[in-house]
Structures are given as structure tokens and as C-alpha cells.
Amino acid sequence: MNRSSIKTWQVFLPLAILCLIVVFYHGLYGNPSYIPPVIVNTPAPDFIAPELYEEKGQRAPREMRLSDYKGKVVVLNFWASWCTECALEHPSLLEINQRYAQDPRFVMLGVNYQDKENPAKEYLAKHGNNFKHVRDFSGKISIDYGIYGVPETFVIDKQGMIRHKSIGPIIGQNYTHVVEDIIEPLLKGEALKG
């Protein structure tokens, strides 16, 4: 090995060590509860589940299928009555649904996660409700969507592809981001930035 190749090693080695330090630092000091979503840009898993409320004149809640909403931009929110952060974001969800209430290309759906019927209904009676909800009895919908806590919200495009996953409450900057950078472009049929 000649002198110039030794110099290459001398440059490469500290660089490699630096890269490893960066990787380990990221692993050790990153947020341990943050798990990068792998489900974004994959087809939204279809589900069939009973609605939380029965419609007037019906004895039992009817079953809802996600694929019934194909062709629309779907905001799918996972929530529970025992979740304090869900209550925090609930006004934002009502506001988003109110904003697009007249738009036939938009629909918002709630998935009640690990909850009981009465507390869920009491929660909605207390915090208000202007969109449909289904119950996830077996946890199958939640696991299909890779849920590990609530609230989590997905934005699905008109073709049925998951385009955004929001972990935590949709409030403040996240609210603006979801509405302006995700929902609006998807409704217009534009590509998302980034």
C-alpha cells in the first residue's frame, strides 16, 4: 500500500466513525415513541364495521365499508373516549368536517378504538359530533392501519391510497399542515409536496 492510499484510509475511517456516531446518536436520543409510518403511500386497507349510531328507524347500527367512499378524499380518525389528546383535537376535526361539509369529494370518518359503546357515545355527546363513526371491536382495523396509540389520523386520496398519517392531535401547526398541505391539494387532485 503506498502513501496516498494510506491518506485515503485516514480520511475514510474518521468519516465512517462519524457516520456511525450520528446513527447511534439518532437512535439513542431520538424520540423512542416515534415510529416512522410505513403505511403511507400504500393502498388503504378496506374494512367493514358497524357504525356507532343506528340510523332512525333501524334497530341495529348498519355496517359501513370504507370502499363505499372510493373516489372521495377520506379523513380517517382513530379515537377513544378515554384519550385526553383526542378530546384536545376534537374541535379541529369538527372544524375540518364543517369546512368541507358541502364538498361531495370529502368525507370524514371516525374509528372508535378500544372503547365501549356508552362512554364513546357520551364522549361525542359532550364534545359534539358531525361525522360518522365505526366501532373496531376486534382491533383488526387498528392493526391493519398500524395503530399503536390514539389519536392517529389518515388522509386517503380519491384512488384509495393512504397519503398522510398524523400521529398525535391535529392542532396548531399540524392542523394547518393537514388542511393546507394535504387535504386541499388532494381535493384539487394535485400532487403532495415532499
Added chain:
Amino acid sequence: MRYRYFQICFFLLFFSSIVFAAPLTEEQVQSKVREISKTLRCAVCQSESVWESNAELASQMRAIVRERVIAGESGDEIRAYFISRYGDFIVLKPRVKGINQVIWFGPFLLLGVAGFLIYRKICVWVKQATPVTPSEIVPIDDAGQKRIAEALASYNTGEK
């Protein structure tokens, strides 16, 4: 004779397929569920496996594992399903793939590089050291030999 041979082959294949397609017993299902669940991380408690965790989500995940085992899916297929939903995070043993390879091979690579550098350094030291030929060795003179004898004697008697 040839026809009989085909008949035997056909029956063997037919019965073996029945044996392979036979539904798993409850004990076998339990054992497979345990084996697979132990390799999956509980998504809410993180430090526990799906098998060990008492969290509701873990119990629901076990139910899905059970459902898929009964449907005839292999452990790898079931793990692949959970990875497609939660990412590599969901398996307790990281897969040897992509950036994960740094975890598996990084320490060995570092060890190899360090060993190579130490070897090179030793080679340089050996090269730099001036070898001594037997002809260059100066014999100990009388005074030196006397000093050695004295030192040995004092050592043997324990004196200083």
C-alpha cells in the same frame, strides 16, 4: 408394472397431501402462536413481546396471529403482515436488510478495520526496528559478569 408404479405414486401423493392439509391441533396452534408472538414487539409497551404483554392491543395482535396460523400462514408470512403495517419496529429481532445491516455487520467491520490498522502499525514498528546480528553482540566483560554474580547471590540469600 409401469401402471402399478404410477398407481402407487398417485396414492402416496394423495395421502401425503391429506396429511399435510390436516388441520392443526389446538396444541399445535397454541405452540405456533406462542412462537410467533414471542418474535413480535407489543406496539404499546415496546419492551415486551406480544406474547408476554397484557395490553389490549397485544391481545388483539395475538388473536390475529392465531387467526392467520389457523388459516395456514407461516411464521414469516405473519411477521411480514405485521411489518407491512408497523415497519421493522414490530419485530424484536431486526431483519438483516437495508440500514439494519449496520447493526449486524457494523461491529465486525469496525473490528476488522481496527485489527487491520493495528497490524499495519506493528508492521511499521518491526520495519523501523534495527535488527541485531550475532556478530554485533558484545560479550559481557569481567566486571559485568562479576556484577551479575553478585546480584544473583544477593537475590538467593534474600539480601538487598
